[in-house]
Amino acid sequence: MDRISVEEYADRIAALVADPDRGTSTVDLRDALDRVTADAVSTSIDLPPFRNSQMDGYAVRVADLPADGAAVLVGSTTAAGDAGATLPSGGAIKVMTGAPLPVDADAVVPVERVERLDDGSIRIRAAVHAGDYVREPGSDAPAGTVVVPPRTRLRPRHLAAIAAAGVAAVTVTRRVRVAVVSTGRELVEVGAELGPGQLPDANAIALAAAAAADGAEVVHVGRAPDDAEAVAREVEAARAAGAHLVVTSGGISMGDFEPVRALLGEHGGTIGTVEMQPGGPQAHGSIRGLPILAFPGNPVSAQVSYALFLSPLLRAWAGLPPAVRRRLALAEPVAVPPGRRRFLRARLDERGAVVPIGGTGSHLVTAMAAADVLIDLPPQFGDLPAGALVDTVEL
Amino acid sequence: MDRISVEEYADRIAALVADPDRGTSTVDLRDALDRVTADAVSTSIDLPPFRNSQMDGYAVRVADLPADGAAVLVGSTTAAGDAGATLPSGGAIKVMTGAPLPVDADAVVPVERVERLDDGSIRIRAAVHAGDYVREPGSDAPAGTVVVPPRTRLRPRHLAAIAAAGVAAVTVTRRVRVAVVSTGRELVEVGAELGPGQLPDANAIALAAAAAADGAEVVHVGRAPDDAEAVAREVEAARAAGAHLVVTSGGISMGDFEPVRALLGEHGGTIGTVEMQPGGPQAHGSIRGLPILAFPGNPVSAQVSYALFLSPLLRAWAGLPPAVRRRLALAEPVAVPPGRRRFLRARLDERGAVVPIGGTGSHLVTAMAAADVLIDLPPQFGDLPAGALVDTVEL
Numbered sequence: 209m210d211r212i213s214v215e216e217y218a219d220r221i222a223a224l225v226a227d228p229d230r231g232t233s234t235v236d237l238r239d240a241l242d243r244v245t246a247d248a249v250s251t252s253i254d255l256p257p258f259r260n261s262q263m264d265g266y267a268v269r270v271a272d273l274p275a276d277g278a279a280v281l282v283g284s285t286t287a288a289g290d291a292g293a294t295l296p297s298g299g300a301i302k303v304m305t306g307a308p309l310p311v312d313a314d315a316v317v318p319v320e321r322v323e324r325l326d327d328g329s330i331r332i333r334a335a336v337h338a339g340d341y342v343r344e345p346g347s348d349a350p351a352g353t354v355v356v357p358p359r360t361r362l363r364p365r366h367l368a369a370i371a372a373a374g375v376a377a378v379t380v381t382r383r384v385r386v387a388v389v390s391t392g393r394e395l396v397e398v399g400a401e402l403g404p405g406q407l408p409d410a411n412a413i414a415l416a417a418a419a420a421a422d423g424a425e426v427v428h429v430g431r432a433p434d435d436a437e438a439v440a441r442e443v444e445a446a447r448a449a450g451a452h453l454v455v456t457s458g459g460i461s462m463g464d465f466e467p468v469r470a471l472l473g474e475h476g477g478t479i480g481t482v483e484m485q486p487g488g489p490q491a492h493g494s495i496r497g498l499p500i501l502a503f504p505g506n507p508v509s510a511q512v513s514y515a516l517f518l519s520p521l522l523r524a525w526a527g528l529p530p531a532v533r534r535r536l537a538l539a540e541p542v543a544v545p546p547g548r549r550r551f552l553r554a555r556l557d558e559r560g561a562v563v564p565i566g567g568t569g570s571h572l573v574t575a576m577a578a579a580d581v582l583i584d585l586p587p588q589f590g591d592l593p594a595g596a597l598v599d600t601v602e603l
Numbered sequence: 604m605d606r607i608s609v610e611e612y613a614d615r616i617a618a619l620v621a622d623p624d625r626g627t628s629t630v631d632l633r634d635a636l637d638r639v640t641a642d643a644v645s646t647s648i649d650l651p652p653f654r655n656s657q658m659d660g661y662a663v664r665v666a667d668l669p670a671d672g673a674a675v676l677v678g679s680t681t682a683a684g685d686a687g688a689t690l691p692s693g694g695a696i697k698v699m700t701g702a703p704l705p706v707d708a709d710a711v712v713p714v715e716r717v718e719r720l721d722d723g724s725i726r727i728r729a730a731v732h733a734g735d736y737v738r739e740p741g742s743d744a745p746a747g748t749v750v751v752p753p754r755t756r757l758r759p760r761h762l763a764a765i766a767a768a769g770v771a772a773v774t775v776t777r778r779v780r781v782a783v784v785s786t787g788r789e790l791v792e793v794g795a796e797l798g799p800g801q802l803p804d805a806n807a808i809a810l811a812a813a814a815a816a817d818g819a820e821v822v823h824v825g826r827a828p829d830d831a832e833a834v835a836r837e838v839e840a841a842r843a844a845g846a847h848l849v850v851t852s853g854g855i856s857m858g859d860f861e862p863v864r865a866l867l868g869e870h871g872g873t874i875g876t877v878e879m880q881p882g883g884p885q886a887h888g889s890i891r892g893l894p895i896l897a898f899p900g901n902p903v904s905a906q907v908s909y910a911l912f913l914s915p916l917l918r919a920w921a922g923l924p925p926a927v928r929r930r931l932a933l934a935e936p937v938a939v940p941p942g943r944r945r946f947l948r949a950r951l952d953e954r955g956a957v958v959p960i961g962g963t964g965s966h967l968v969t970a971m972a973a974a975d976v977l978i979d980l981p982p983q984f985g986d987l988p989a990g991a992l993v994d995t996v997e998l
Contacts (some may be wrong), residue, residue: 237793241812255969257797264856306789306858308800308902348961349969356972364816365998368809368902369972372802376794392702399771400633402652405703407767414763417636421759461659505701507763547744566743574650574744577764587848603760 210480214516214549217482217490217594221517224492227525228452230382237371237423240362241424243380246557252375254346259309262341263333266300266330267313272339274298279329294328298584300330309342316341324570350375361527361542384453387428387446388412391439391467392460392505395431402411410573411510413459415503418514419455423526427451434465436474440495442469454498458505460491466545468502471495475500485548487513511581512551515601532602536581539563542592549587553579558591562598579603605875609911609944613883616912619887620894622920623847625777626815632766633662635757637818638775639922644751646768649741654704657736661695661717661725661772662708665733669693674724675855695725704737711736756922778919779848781814782823782841783807786834787900788863790826792934805968807850814850818921822846832863835890838866842893849893850913852916853900855886863897866890874895878982880943882908902968907914907946907977910996927997931976934958937987943984949995950972957993974998 212220226328232246261267266282272295274282281299293301295310303309304315305572318341321334329539333551336475349355355369362370364376370378395409396402409431418425426451432438439456446454459468460479469479476494477500489511493500503513518532546549553575554564562583581600592598609617625642661677661949667690668675676694686694690705699703713736716729725744744750750764751757751972757765757773765773783806789972790804791797804826811821822844827833834851841849854863855874864874864886872888881904884896898908915925934956939945948970949959957978961970976995 214684215714237808241816251969253797255804259799260800302858306787306802346675348967353969355660355969363812363998364809365906365974366972368805368906369794371805371808371900372968374794374797376804388884390703397771399769402648402769404654405655407652407701408769410763411764413632414759414764416633418759421636465699507767510765513762567826572647573764573767574748574750576763579760603758603957 211483212480214482214484214595216519219436220478221492221501222521223519224277224494225453225501225523228384230452232379232385234377234379236377237367237375240367240370240378240380241364242348242526243378244525245356245358245360245362246379246381248354248358248377249370249373249375250352250354251349251375253371253374254351255348255353255355256343256345259344260343261303261305261307261316263315263316263318263341264305265303265318265341266332267303267309267316268332268336269295269312270315271300272334274333274338276333279327279331280323280331286373292376294520310367314338325453329344332528359527381525383423383425384522385451386416386424386522387430387442387447387449387451387454388415388419388426389429389439389442389454389456389506390431390454391434391445393434393465395458397431410507411505414507414511414513415455415457418511418519420523422519422522423528424522432467434459434467436467436470438466439471443495443498443500447496453497454500455514456500456502457510460504461489466602468500472502482488483548484512484516485550486549487516488548490517494571508553508576511576514601515582516551534581534600534602535597536562538592538596538598540594540596542596544585544590544592546588548588550583551601552583552585554581556580556585562600606878607875609877609879613912613915614659616887616896617916620848620896620916622916623779624780625847626977627774628777629772629774631772632762632770635762635773635775636759638757638773638923639920640751640753640757641754641776643753643773644748644768644770644773645747645749646744647746648769649746650741650748650750650767651738653740655738656698656704656711657738658702658712658713659700660698660711660736661727661730662698662704662711663695663727664690665710665731666708667693668727668731672726674720674722674726675723687770689852697733708739711731742941754922768840768946776920778818778820780822780844780846781811781819781917782835782837782846783810783814783821783912784824784837784841784849784851784879785900786829786851788829788860792826805902806900809906810850810852812910813906813914814917817914817917818919818923823987827862830862831862831869831944834862834866838893838895839907842891846893849895850909851895851897852855852902853907855897855899856884863895864924867895867897878943879907879911880945882911882946883943885912892899903948903971906971910977910998911946929995931955931957931994931995933989933991933993935985935989937981937991938985939980939985942981943983945978945980946996947974947978947980949978951975953998954978957995 283296285302287493322330398408428446430442479491566572584599678691680697717725793803823841825837867888872884961967979994
């Protein structure tokens with residue numbers, strides 16, 4: 209692979225792992241938040257299912273009301289949940305919001321518009337028209353209407369509509385299953401005592417959390433020292449766990465101990481350089497049909513690689529919106545060494561202006577942690593004054 | 604309570620349930636995504652912990668290099684994870700990115716800048732300065748530095764920094780615990796056969812999902828028919844489950860069967876009207892110290908009430924950003940009956956303009972499901988032309 213652009217590399221990765229066929233499952237509505245519908249969800253009942261009152265008031269039949277404003281007899285009260293009653297001849301029935309209307313009623317007079325008389329009858333103080341404050345069956349959605357389309361990420365408002373349709377379970381697309389494998393002899397479990405030259409394996413935790421945050425299911429997290437066979441074993445463990453793709457970090461640069469590079473080389477993978485800093489060295493391939501995305505091992509490089517190449521795919525498959533990209537003003541001047549396209553870490557100040565933090569080093573994990581956005585600077589950019597507009601990607 | 608504004612009512616609710624004291628717990632970093640730090644997290648080690656190479660290249664001591672560009676002897680290779688070696692006198696050691704530097708080395712020459720000679724020695728083709736491509740211990744963060752401040756919602760980049768600091772568990776604020784109680788004799792379990800006048804209980808599912816989506820823990824979901832004692836039993840079940848607050852829907856309007864209204868009335872609660880449609884009737888109070896937020900029962904009213912009064916609080920406590928509010932253009936004219944402030948359901952079209960859907964009825968759950976935003980229209984607004992700017996709240 210020659211040196212290629214971020215966009216070209218993103219396209220290659222999208223082609224490599226194209227929306228994995230992952231089947232569907234049926235989940236109870238209570239467990240369906242943020243899942244993605246596989247099919248349209250339709251209502252099998254009219255919504256609302258029966259004629260009911262839009263107000264607390266009096267159900268009447270307009271044609272039977274006295275023309276002279278005389279008192280109207282009131283029968284028994286009907287609350288929501290009561291089966292429909294019938295109107296007394298020429299009279300009214302008190303109804304609560306949502307209550308079924310008497311079969312012969314055609315309007316509701318809100319309580320605020322009547323005068324209650326001492327004998328329990330009412331006098332109506334406003335004009336009444338047939339249909340006033342009546343919710344007809346199916347006026348929200350007739351039976352058979354699609355209430356939630358396919359490929360919808362189910363938010364509470366969707367669950368409300370599905371529940372109102374009397375549907376207790378939905379068919380959703382299964383989550384994409386991701387495995388995360390760190391490589392590097394220097395890595396030890398986070399929290400373990402560090403020997404000379406050793407580092408905690410931060411990438412496994414960060415990449416697994418990132419994939420989960422983007423709606424994937426993380427089915428395997430492993431670590432392999434600096435040899436290709438150990439990486440191959442982790443890839444097979446990922447396959448056994450049902451992974452649709454494996455994300456590795458480390459082991460792909462120009463050093464002498466580059467196990468991922470070696471393994472992908474054996475399997476016809478692609479190793480090369482993307483025009484970006486951090487994260488220039490990149491590799492990918494497939495091992496017996498299982499796609500491998502190989503990110504560099506520096507923690508900031510790995511996180512930036514994830515944000516640019518994998519996050520957009522996982523988010524799309526999970527029905528999540530893409531990361532917000534905005535053009536924002538720099539809060540202070542920035543001196544940028546010429547060269548490759550750079551993704552600088554930056555925070556937003558109180559006014560929403562961009563403050564670069566931590567310099568360009570790909571080992572600066574604390575600056576990455578403090579960042580709100582990446583600044584996307586074209587190559588050969590040179591120095592920028594305060595107030596200059598820059599492209600940003602939200603983290 | 605007189606008729607009060609949305610903002611005044613939101614303030615009252617914020618005062619009623621003010622950030623509950625909920626204690627802390629310590630969680631493994633692998634389970635810490637989206638939790639909120641209770642304390643600052645500091646690194647007890649230098650980051651990076653040892654001097655290491657920023658590039659694959661050759662570690663050298665600048666003062667010992669031949670001035671005439673002569674060949675430099677190369678000793679054994681050091682990979683990341685190797686304990687530090689020492690330089691051969693006047694020579695170099697090949698180092699991989701991240702590898703510890705020999706104790707007497709003070710610069711790294713990248714592989715791209717040397718010529719390899721047949722005898723295994725190298726000729727350096729560029730000027731070398733002390734410090735080049737050397738990462739000093741603590742250059743990202745010296746031991747003792749705060750890597751993540753308190754009250755931070757832990758995203759993958761924060762977990763990466765904490766892991767890099769060798770910290771395997773973090774102290775987080777416990778989630779706010781919410782109970783959800785639906786009232787109304789007409790309600791049955793979602794999926795159950797509907798008798799005459801009956802409706803599936805959509806509010807319980809929608810409000811529980813909404814609280815979970817906003818970072819709360821839902822500890823009890825119950826349903827009470829139209830009597831105050833049944834609601835009181837649900838409140839006590841919520842208390843037993845450790846709830847910090849109870850959200851009810853239904854039972855607070857002007858009908859004759861209003862169990863939440865009755866119960867709150869017994870306990871000195873507040874019942875009244877907020878200047879909004881839908882969701883005008885509102886009530887709240889405390890029962891032996893347990894705050895009760897009582898929303899109206901119409902599903903759209905309940906959801907809009909939640910979005911305006913509870914969601915902002917839960918999101919702030921969970922470290923989530925507030926719902927996005929934007930001023931957007933109407934895609935088409937809107938006829939709005941004069942009266943109260945209205946929250947209309949609307950979707951965004953391809954150009955980001957606002958298309959109202961489904962009218963003003965508070966029973967229109969399918970329109971709510973299809974909405975992307977609420978349009979916040981001031982009272983007495985009247986008709987609006989296409990292109991008019993309106994305030995919106997993202998759903």
